[in-house]
Amino acid sequence: MDNHNSTSDGDDELQHLVVKIVDGEEEEQKPKLRVSELSTVLEPSGLSILSEVSVEILAGSIVGIIGPSGSGKSTFLRALNRMWDPPKHTVFLDNQDIHDLDVLSLRRKIGMLFQVPALFPGTVADNIRYGPKLTGKKLSDDEVTKLLALADLDSSFANKNGNELSVGQAQRVALARTLANDPEVLLLDEPTSALDPISTQAIEDTILKLKKTHKLTTVIVSHSVRQIQRIVDIIYLLVEGKIVEVLRPDRLSEASHPMARKFLELS
């Protein structure tokens, strides 16, 4: 771990900072996710992707992960809901080791959205109903409409086929489909990098709305430093598999790690 900004459990200064940023008050907030000394080594090559990453993600906060290409951002994000299986005792949801949860229910609690939406064959409504159906729940037309509205789509989309949609519309449907599972945490892996500005804004607005209305915890990986500054409460800067800086969005220019400075200058 570099000395710039430690993220270890004992770092009172960081916790203080995070609590203030998220709430605007000095109120104690519980960590929703805790990552403890997460290291990921690829076998058999021995390539190290993540190295002793320790962070706390507070309930109801929006956390941004930025860093150069190949620094391990997606791997970190995927480890949080076992799309990439982390070692045991390294990732905790509400203080419970995620390995102690059934993987499907974990992924319902921790939903994920990728760079390019992949809709299932069928209508938009079929896609949105898919997750709840797996647990025996059939969403009503009204519930589908509400989920569409949450992702800034009107009810006329419900009967459209996935292949009639633009990428931006499909991404909003993918978001509504993820939200249909009523997740507690949303993982977003460069969710708007393939989208036009209007769809990008719709996704950003939805993320901010969900924070207010549902106190949803969100972790977003983005190459857009501006996007990160627009929506997140706290930024983790990942370089070569290590968190090298923890920064407030309005203080990004204060990054001191040389790689971090270079990355920010070039972004």
Ligand SMILES: Nc1ncnc2c1ncn2[C@@H]1O[C@H](COP(=O)(O)OP(=O)(O)OP(=O)(O)O)[C@@H](O)[C@H]1O
């Ligand atoms: N399954 C895999 N097999 C081999 N190498 C992998 C695998 N997954 C990731 N890597 C390597 O691990 C490193 C980190 O990858 P990761 O996708 O997490 O980085 P990233 O920061 O998200 O990159 P980008 O910004 O380009 O998406 C890269 O060098 C990548 O090539």
